Amino acid sequence: MSKISKFFKGNSNSSKKHGPTPQEAIHKLRETEEMLTKKQEYLEKRIEQELATAKKHGTKNKRAALQALKRKKRFEQQLSQIDGTLSTIEFQREALENANTNTEVLKNMSYAAKAISSAHENMDLDKIDSLMQDITEQQEIAQEISDAISRPAGFGEEFDEDELLAELEDLEQEDLDQHLVTAGGLPTVPSSSLPSRPASKKKVEVDEDMEQLAAWAS
Template sequence: MFNRLFGKPKQEANALATLEKLSETLEMLEKKENVLVKKAAAEVERAKEFTRGKNKRAAIQCLKRKRLYEQQIEQLGNFQLRIHDQMIMLEGAKATTETVDALRTGASAMKAMQKATNIDDVDKTMDEINEQTENMKQIQEALSAPIGAAADFDEDELEAELEDLESAELEEQLLQPASTAPAAPVSVPGGRVPARPAPQKRTAEEDELAALQAEMAL
Protein backbone atom coordinates (compact mmCIF):
# COMPACT_ATOMS: atom_id res chain seq x y z
CA MET A 1 0.00 0.00 0.00
CA PHE A 2 2.77 2.46 0.92
CA ASN A 3 4.63 1.50 -2.26
CA ARG A 4 1.51 2.35 -4.19
CA LEU A 5 1.25 5.70 -2.45
CA PHE A 6 4.89 6.81 -2.27
CA GLY A 7 6.86 4.58 -4.66
CA LYS A 8 5.31 5.84 -7.88
CA PRO A 9 6.04 9.57 -7.39
CA LYS A 10 9.65 8.74 -6.45
CA GLN A 11 10.13 6.61 -9.58
CA GLU A 12 8.64 9.28 -11.78
CA ALA A 13 10.89 11.93 -10.20
CA ASN A 14 13.95 9.75 -10.82
CA ALA A 15 12.95 9.16 -14.42
CA LEU A 16 12.40 12.87 -15.03
CA ALA A 17 15.73 13.74 -13.39
CA THR A 18 17.51 11.15 -15.55
CA LEU A 19 15.88 12.44 -18.72
CA GLU A 20 16.88 15.99 -17.82
CA LYS A 21 20.48 14.89 -17.21
CA LEU A 22 20.60 13.06 -20.53
CA SER A 23 19.18 16.10 -22.29
CA GLU A 24 21.84 18.37 -20.75
CA THR A 25 24.58 15.94 -21.76
CA LEU A 26 23.22 15.80 -25.29
CA GLU A 27 23.24 19.60 -25.53
CA MET A 28 26.84 19.70 -24.27
CA LEU A 29 27.95 17.16 -26.88
CA GLU A 30 26.26 19.14 -29.66
CA LYS A 31 28.10 22.31 -28.61
CA LYS A 32 31.43 20.47 -28.59
CA GLU A 33 30.67 19.05 -32.00
CA ASN A 34 29.97 22.53 -33.40
CA VAL A 35 33.27 23.80 -31.99
CA LEU A 36 35.19 20.92 -33.56
CA VAL A 37 33.49 21.48 -36.91
CA LYS A 38 34.67 25.11 -36.87
CA LYS A 39 38.20 24.05 -35.92
CA ALA A 40 38.32 21.54 -38.77
CA ALA A 41 37.18 24.20 -41.24
CA ALA A 42 39.84 26.59 -39.90
CA GLU A 43 42.56 23.99 -40.46
CA VAL A 44 41.45 23.65 -44.10
CA GLU A 45 41.77 27.42 -44.57
CA ARG A 46 45.21 27.39 -42.96
CA ALA A 47 46.27 24.55 -45.25
CA LYS A 48 45.21 26.67 -48.23
CA GLU A 49 47.28 29.60 -46.96
CA PHE A 50 50.36 27.42 -46.51
CA THR A 51 49.77 26.00 -49.98
CA ARG A 52 49.85 29.50 -51.43
CA GLY A 53 53.10 30.09 -49.60
CA LYS A 54 54.57 26.81 -50.95
CA ASN A 55 54.91 25.50 -47.38
CA LYS A 56 53.94 21.90 -48.04
CA ARG A 57 54.97 20.50 -44.65
CA ALA A 58 52.87 23.01 -42.72
CA ALA A 59 49.88 22.32 -44.98
CA ILE A 60 50.19 18.58 -44.30
CA GLN A 61 50.21 19.24 -40.54
CA CYS A 62 46.99 21.25 -40.89
CA LEU A 63 45.35 18.37 -42.73
CA LYS A 64 46.43 15.95 -40.00
CA ARG A 65 44.85 18.14 -37.32
CA LYS A 66 41.71 18.35 -39.45
CA ARG A 67 41.56 14.53 -39.54
CA LEU A 68 41.85 14.39 -35.74
CA TYR A 69 39.00 16.87 -35.37
CA GLU A 70 36.89 14.83 -37.79
CA GLN A 71 37.46 11.66 -35.77
CA GLN A 72 36.44 13.46 -32.58
CA ILE A 73 33.34 14.75 -34.35
CA GLU A 74 32.47 11.19 -35.36
CA GLN A 75 32.92 9.98 -31.77
CA LEU A 76 30.70 12.76 -30.45
CA GLY A 77 28.09 11.78 -33.04
CA ASN A 78 28.18 8.22 -31.73
CA PHE A 79 27.82 9.45 -28.15
CA GLN A 80 24.79 11.53 -29.13
CA LEU A 81 23.23 8.52 -30.83
CA ARG A 82 23.70 6.41 -27.70
CA ILE A 83 22.14 9.09 -25.53
CA HIS A 84 19.17 9.29 -27.87
CA ASP A 85 18.77 5.54 -27.58
CA GLN A 86 18.99 5.75 -23.79
CA MET A 87 16.37 8.51 -23.66
CA ILE A 88 14.01 6.57 -25.90
CA MET A 89 14.50 3.45 -23.80
CA LEU A 90 13.89 5.37 -20.57
CA GLU A 91 10.78 7.03 -21.94
CA GLY A 92 9.56 3.62 -23.08
CA ALA A 93 10.20 2.18 -19.63
CA LYS A 94 8.32 5.08 -18.05
CA ALA A 95 5.39 4.48 -20.41
CA THR A 96 5.50 0.79 -19.55
CA THR A 97 5.41 1.53 -15.84
CA GLU A 98 2.47 3.90 -16.27
CA THR A 99 0.68 1.27 -18.33
CA VAL A 100 1.24 -1.34 -15.61
CA ASP A 101 -0.10 1.07 -12.98
CA ALA A 102 -3.15 1.74 -15.12
CA LEU A 103 -3.79 -1.99 -15.41
CA ARG A 104 -3.53 -2.35 -11.64
CA THR A 105 -6.39 0.08 -11.22
CA GLY A 106 -8.52 -1.65 -13.84
CA ALA A 107 -11.85 -3.32 -13.43
CA SER A 108 -12.31 -6.04 -10.83
CA ALA A 109 -12.82 -8.59 -13.61
CA MET A 110 -9.12 -8.22 -14.54
CA LYS A 111 -7.72 -8.56 -11.00
CA ALA A 112 -7.17 -12.30 -11.23
CA MET A 113 -5.23 -11.94 -14.47
CA GLN A 114 -3.19 -9.10 -13.00
CA LYS A 115 -2.16 -11.18 -9.98
CA ALA A 116 -1.05 -14.02 -12.23
CA THR A 117 0.83 -12.03 -14.83
CA ASN A 118 1.69 -8.49 -13.76
CA ILE A 119 4.59 -9.35 -11.46
CA ASP A 120 6.17 -11.57 -14.06
CA ASP A 121 5.73 -8.89 -16.72
CA VAL A 122 7.30 -6.23 -14.53
CA ASP A 123 10.23 -8.48 -13.63
CA LYS A 124 10.75 -9.30 -17.29
CA THR A 125 10.66 -5.62 -18.19
CA MET A 126 13.15 -4.72 -15.46
CA ASP A 127 15.47 -7.53 -16.58
CA GLU A 128 15.39 -6.15 -20.13
CA ILE A 129 16.10 -2.63 -18.87
CA ASN A 130 19.02 -3.84 -16.75
CA GLU A 131 20.41 -5.80 -19.68
CA GLN A 132 20.16 -2.79 -21.99
CA THR A 133 21.76 -0.55 -19.36
CA GLU A 134 24.70 -2.94 -18.97
CA ASN A 135 25.11 -3.14 -22.73
CA MET A 136 25.07 0.66 -22.88
CA LYS A 137 27.83 0.88 -20.25
CA GLN A 138 30.00 -1.54 -22.21
CA ILE A 139 29.46 0.41 -25.43
CA GLN A 140 30.33 3.72 -23.75
CA GLU A 141 33.50 2.23 -22.25
CA ALA A 142 34.52 0.92 -25.66
CA LEU A 143 33.88 4.28 -27.32
CA SER A 144 35.77 6.23 -24.67
CA ALA A 145 38.91 4.04 -24.92
CA PRO A 146 41.91 6.09 -26.21
CA ILE A 147 43.21 5.26 -29.67
CA GLY A 148 46.34 6.27 -31.56
CA ALA A 149 44.57 7.89 -34.48
CA ALA A 150 47.42 10.12 -35.63
CA ALA A 151 49.76 7.17 -36.17
CA ASP A 152 47.38 5.54 -38.65
CA PHE A 153 47.17 8.41 -41.11
CA ASP A 154 47.85 7.49 -44.75
CA GLU A 155 50.44 9.90 -46.14
CA ASP A 156 49.32 9.16 -49.72
CA GLU A 157 45.78 10.25 -48.90
CA LEU A 158 47.10 13.45 -47.33
CA GLU A 159 49.28 14.09 -50.41
CA ALA A 160 46.24 13.62 -52.66
CA GLU A 161 44.15 15.98 -50.52
CA LEU A 162 46.93 18.58 -50.63
CA GLU A 163 47.09 18.30 -54.42
CA ASP A 164 43.34 18.92 -54.57
CA LEU A 165 43.82 22.10 -52.51
CA GLU A 166 46.66 23.25 -54.79
CA SER A 167 44.52 22.61 -57.87
CA ALA A 168 41.64 24.57 -56.36
CA GLU A 169 43.92 27.52 -55.56
CA LEU A 170 45.41 27.47 -59.09
CA GLU A 171 41.91 27.43 -60.59
CA GLU A 172 40.91 30.44 -58.45
CA GLN A 173 43.98 32.35 -59.66
CA LEU A 174 43.25 31.53 -63.32
CA LEU A 175 39.64 32.72 -62.98
CA GLN A 176 40.72 36.14 -61.68
CA PRO A 177 40.66 38.92 -64.41
CA ALA A 178 44.14 39.78 -65.71
CA SER A 179 45.21 43.39 -65.15
CA THR A 180 46.63 45.26 -68.19
CA ALA A 181 49.78 47.19 -67.39
CA PRO A 182 50.16 50.68 -68.97
CA ALA A 183 52.77 50.99 -71.65
CA ALA A 184 56.07 52.28 -70.32
CA PRO A 185 57.03 55.70 -71.65
CA VAL A 186 60.13 55.89 -73.79
CA SER A 187 62.80 57.76 -71.91
CA VAL A 188 65.34 59.88 -73.70
CA PRO A 189 68.69 60.11 -71.91
CA GLY A 190 69.81 63.53 -70.84
CA GLY A 191 66.38 65.11 -71.35
CA ARG A 192 67.09 65.51 -75.09
CA VAL A 193 64.22 65.51 -77.59
CA PRO A 194 64.74 62.98 -80.40
CA ALA A 195 65.90 64.79 -83.52
CA ARG A 196 63.72 64.70 -86.64
CA PRO A 197 65.23 63.07 -89.71
CA ALA A 198 66.93 65.63 -91.95
CA PRO A 199 65.28 66.21 -95.35
CA GLN A 200 67.19 64.58 -98.22
CA LYS A 201 68.66 66.74 -100.99
CA ARG A 202 66.99 66.64 -104.43
CA THR A 203 69.00 65.29 -107.33
CA ALA A 204 69.51 67.07 -110.66
CA GLU A 205 67.10 64.74 -112.47
CA GLU A 206 64.39 65.51 -109.93
CA ASP A 207 64.97 69.27 -110.47
CA GLU A 208 64.65 68.90 -114.25
CA LEU A 209 61.46 66.84 -113.86
CA ALA A 210 59.92 69.45 -111.59
CA ALA A 211 60.75 72.25 -114.06
CA LEU A 212 59.20 70.29 -116.96
CA GLN A 213 56.01 69.72 -114.96
CA ALA A 214 55.81 73.44 -114.22
CA GLU A 215 56.10 74.34 -117.93
CA MET A 216 53.42 71.85 -118.93
CA ALA A 217 51.12 73.29 -116.30
CA LEU A 218 51.49 76.74 -117.92
Protein backbone atom coordinates (compact mmCIF):
# COMPACT_ATOMS: atom_id res chain seq x y z
CA MET A 1 0.00 0.00 0.00
CA SER A 2 1.41 3.42 -1.00
CA LYS A 3 1.95 6.25 1.46
CA ILE A 4 -0.86 8.25 -0.14
CA SER A 5 -3.27 5.33 0.24
CA LYS A 6 -2.24 4.91 3.87
CA PHE A 7 -2.68 8.65 4.39
CA PHE A 8 -6.22 8.71 3.02
CA LYS A 9 -7.04 5.45 4.81
CA GLY A 10 -5.81 6.97 8.04
CA ASN A 11 -7.91 10.06 7.39
CA SER A 12 -11.00 7.92 6.84
CA ASN A 13 -10.41 6.09 10.11
CA SER A 14 -9.84 9.35 11.94
CA SER A 15 -12.97 10.83 10.43
CA LYS A 16 -14.92 7.91 11.85
CA LYS A 17 -13.49 8.77 15.28
CA HIS A 18 -14.40 12.43 14.77
CA GLY A 19 -10.81 13.65 15.13
CA PRO A 20 -9.83 17.33 14.89
CA THR A 21 -9.94 19.05 11.56
CA PRO A 22 -6.73 20.35 10.00
CA GLN A 23 -7.78 23.92 10.80
CA GLU A 24 -8.27 23.04 14.47
CA ALA A 25 -4.91 21.27 14.66
CA ILE A 26 -3.15 24.21 12.99
CA HIS A 27 -4.77 26.59 15.47
CA LYS A 28 -3.59 24.49 18.43
CA LEU A 29 -0.07 24.30 17.06
CA ARG A 30 0.05 28.08 16.65
CA GLU A 31 -1.04 28.52 20.25
CA THR A 32 1.72 26.14 21.33
CA GLU A 33 4.28 28.08 19.28
CA GLU A 34 3.24 31.32 20.95
CA MET A 35 3.51 29.76 24.41
CA LEU A 36 6.96 28.32 23.71
CA THR A 37 8.14 31.61 22.23
CA LYS A 38 7.17 33.40 25.44
CA LYS A 39 9.00 30.70 27.42
CA GLN A 40 12.08 31.34 25.28
CA GLU A 41 11.98 35.04 26.09
CA TYR A 42 11.66 34.24 29.80
CA LEU A 43 14.62 31.82 29.74
CA GLU A 44 16.80 34.30 27.83
CA LYS A 45 16.16 36.92 30.50
CA ARG A 46 16.93 34.40 33.31
CA ILE A 47 20.15 33.44 31.56
CA GLU A 48 21.20 37.10 31.46
CA GLN A 49 20.30 37.50 35.14
CA GLU A 50 22.26 34.43 36.26
CA LEU A 51 25.24 35.51 34.18
CA ALA A 52 25.13 38.94 35.82
CA THR A 53 24.90 37.25 39.27
CA ALA A 54 27.94 35.08 38.53
CA LYS A 55 29.93 38.11 37.44
CA LYS A 56 28.81 40.01 40.52
CA HIS A 57 30.03 37.40 42.99
CA GLY A 58 33.04 36.23 41.01
CA THR A 59 35.84 34.80 43.12
CA LYS A 60 34.63 36.70 46.18
CA ASN A 61 31.74 34.29 46.64
CA LYS A 62 32.53 31.25 44.52
CA ARG A 63 29.60 29.24 45.89
CA ALA A 64 27.01 31.83 44.80
CA ALA A 65 28.77 32.36 41.49
CA LEU A 66 28.86 28.65 40.72
CA GLN A 67 25.18 28.22 41.63
CA ALA A 68 24.30 31.05 39.27
CA LEU A 69 26.31 29.45 36.49
CA LYS A 70 24.61 26.08 37.09
CA ARG A 71 21.18 27.69 36.83
CA LYS A 72 22.31 29.44 33.66
CA LYS A 73 23.34 26.09 32.17
CA ARG A 74 19.94 24.54 33.02
CA PHE A 75 18.15 27.49 31.44
CA GLU A 76 20.32 27.16 28.34
CA GLN A 77 19.47 23.45 28.11
CA GLN A 78 15.75 24.25 28.36
CA LEU A 79 16.15 26.97 25.74
CA SER A 80 17.87 24.51 23.41
CA GLN A 81 15.07 21.97 23.94
CA ILE A 82 12.45 24.60 23.19
CA ASP A 83 14.28 25.51 19.99
CA GLY A 84 14.11 21.88 18.85
CA THR A 85 10.46 21.61 19.87
CA LEU A 86 9.57 24.76 17.96
CA SER A 87 11.30 23.40 14.86
CA THR A 88 9.28 20.17 15.11
CA ILE A 89 6.02 22.05 15.67
CA GLU A 90 6.75 24.40 12.77
CA PHE A 91 7.41 21.42 10.49
CA GLN A 92 4.19 19.72 11.64
CA ARG A 93 2.17 22.92 11.19
CA GLU A 94 3.54 23.46 7.67
CA ALA A 95 2.71 19.86 6.78
CA LEU A 96 -0.85 20.36 8.03
CA GLU A 97 -1.19 23.62 6.11
CA ASN A 98 0.06 21.96 2.92
CA ALA A 99 -2.29 19.03 3.47
CA ASN A 100 -5.17 21.41 4.05
CA THR A 101 -4.27 23.33 0.89
CA ASN A 102 -4.04 20.12 -1.13
CA THR A 103 -7.42 19.03 0.21
CA GLU A 104 -9.00 22.31 -0.86
CA VAL A 105 -7.33 22.11 -4.27
CA LEU A 106 -8.56 18.56 -4.83
CA LYS A 107 -12.03 19.52 -3.66
CA ASN A 108 -12.15 22.45 -6.09
CA MET A 109 -10.74 20.35 -8.92
CA SER A 110 -13.41 17.71 -8.27
CA TYR A 111 -16.06 20.44 -8.27
CA ALA A 112 -14.73 21.80 -11.58
CA ALA A 113 -14.63 18.30 -13.10
CA LYS A 114 -18.28 17.78 -12.19
CA ALA A 115 -19.14 21.14 -13.78
CA ILE A 116 -17.32 20.19 -16.98
CA SER A 117 -19.08 16.83 -17.04
CA SER A 118 -22.42 18.55 -16.56
CA ALA A 119 -21.65 21.02 -19.35
CA HIS A 120 -20.77 18.19 -21.75
CA GLU A 121 -23.66 16.03 -20.70
CA ASN A 122 -26.06 17.31 -23.38
CA MET A 123 -23.45 17.48 -26.13
CA ASP A 124 -23.56 14.89 -28.94
CA LEU A 125 -20.29 14.52 -30.84
CA ASP A 126 -22.13 13.39 -33.98
CA LYS A 127 -24.32 16.49 -33.87
CA ILE A 128 -21.26 18.67 -33.32
CA ASP A 129 -19.49 17.14 -36.35
CA SER A 130 -22.59 17.62 -38.48
CA LEU A 131 -22.90 21.23 -37.32
CA MET A 132 -19.26 21.96 -38.13
CA GLN A 133 -19.71 20.46 -41.61
CA ASP A 134 -22.76 22.65 -42.19
CA ILE A 135 -20.82 25.72 -41.08
CA THR A 136 -17.95 24.83 -43.43
CA GLU A 137 -20.34 24.35 -46.35
CA GLN A 138 -22.06 27.66 -45.68
CA GLN A 139 -18.70 29.41 -45.55
CA GLU A 140 -17.72 27.89 -48.90
CA ILE A 141 -21.05 28.96 -50.45
CA ALA A 142 -20.60 32.49 -49.10
CA GLN A 143 -17.09 32.62 -50.56
CA GLU A 144 -18.34 31.46 -53.97
CA ILE A 145 -21.06 34.13 -53.91
CA SER A 146 -18.51 36.82 -53.04
CA ASP A 147 -16.23 35.67 -55.87
CA ALA A 148 -19.15 35.69 -58.35
CA ILE A 149 -20.22 39.19 -57.32
CA SER A 150 -16.72 40.64 -57.54
CA ARG A 151 -16.00 39.04 -60.95
CA PRO A 152 -16.46 41.40 -64.01
CA ALA A 153 -19.73 40.84 -65.92
CA GLY A 154 -17.85 40.22 -69.20
CA PHE A 155 -19.04 43.24 -71.23
CA GLY A 156 -16.59 44.03 -74.02
CA GLU A 157 -14.49 40.92 -73.62
CA GLU A 158 -15.31 39.85 -77.23
CA PHE A 159 -13.52 42.93 -78.71
CA ASP A 160 -9.85 42.96 -79.72
CA GLU A 161 -7.85 45.36 -77.58
CA ASP A 162 -5.34 46.12 -80.39
CA GLU A 163 -8.15 47.22 -82.70
CA LEU A 164 -9.51 49.50 -79.99
CA LEU A 165 -6.07 51.09 -79.50
CA ALA A 166 -5.71 51.68 -83.28
CA GLU A 167 -9.13 53.30 -83.36
CA LEU A 168 -8.16 55.51 -80.45
CA GLU A 169 -5.01 56.67 -82.30
CA ASP A 170 -7.08 57.53 -85.40
CA LEU A 171 -9.44 59.59 -83.27
CA GLU A 172 -6.53 61.47 -81.73
CA GLN A 173 -5.03 62.15 -85.18
CA GLU A 174 -8.37 63.43 -86.50
CA ASP A 175 -8.66 65.72 -83.53
CA LEU A 176 -5.14 67.06 -84.16
CA ASP A 177 -5.84 67.71 -87.86
CA GLN A 178 -9.07 69.48 -87.00
CA HIS A 179 -7.19 71.66 -84.55
CA LEU A 180 -4.61 72.67 -87.18
CA VAL A 181 -7.28 73.52 -89.74
CA THR A 182 -9.08 75.64 -87.19
CA ALA A 183 -5.80 77.47 -86.39
CA GLY A 184 -5.32 78.53 -90.09
CA GLY A 185 -3.92 75.57 -91.91
CA LEU A 186 -0.47 74.03 -92.19
CA PRO A 187 2.55 76.43 -92.76
CA THR A 188 3.76 76.66 -96.46
CA VAL A 189 7.37 76.24 -97.57
CA PRO A 190 8.77 79.45 -99.29
CA SER A 191 9.36 79.06 -103.09
CA SER A 192 12.04 81.78 -103.55
CA SER A 193 15.63 81.02 -102.67
CA LEU A 194 17.20 82.71 -99.74
CA PRO A 195 19.67 85.59 -100.49
CA SER A 196 23.26 84.53 -100.61
CA ARG A 197 25.52 85.69 -97.87
CA PRO A 198 27.99 88.32 -98.99
CA ALA A 199 31.61 87.37 -98.84
CA SER A 200 33.49 88.87 -96.02
CA LYS A 201 36.02 91.66 -96.52
CA LYS A 202 38.78 89.57 -95.07
CA LYS A 203 38.30 86.84 -97.69
CA VAL A 204 38.57 89.45 -100.57
CA GLU A 205 41.85 90.75 -99.17
CA VAL A 206 43.31 87.24 -98.98
CA ASP A 207 42.44 86.60 -102.67
CA GLU A 208 44.24 89.81 -103.78
CA ASP A 209 47.39 88.82 -101.84
CA MET A 210 47.40 85.44 -103.55
CA GLU A 211 47.20 87.05 -107.01
CA GLN A 212 50.18 89.35 -106.29
CA LEU A 213 52.32 86.38 -105.14
CA ALA A 214 51.43 84.45 -108.23
CA ALA A 215 52.49 87.38 -110.49
CA TRP A 216 55.81 87.84 -108.69
CA ALA A 217 56.63 84.15 -108.95
CA SER A 218 56.15 84.16 -112.73
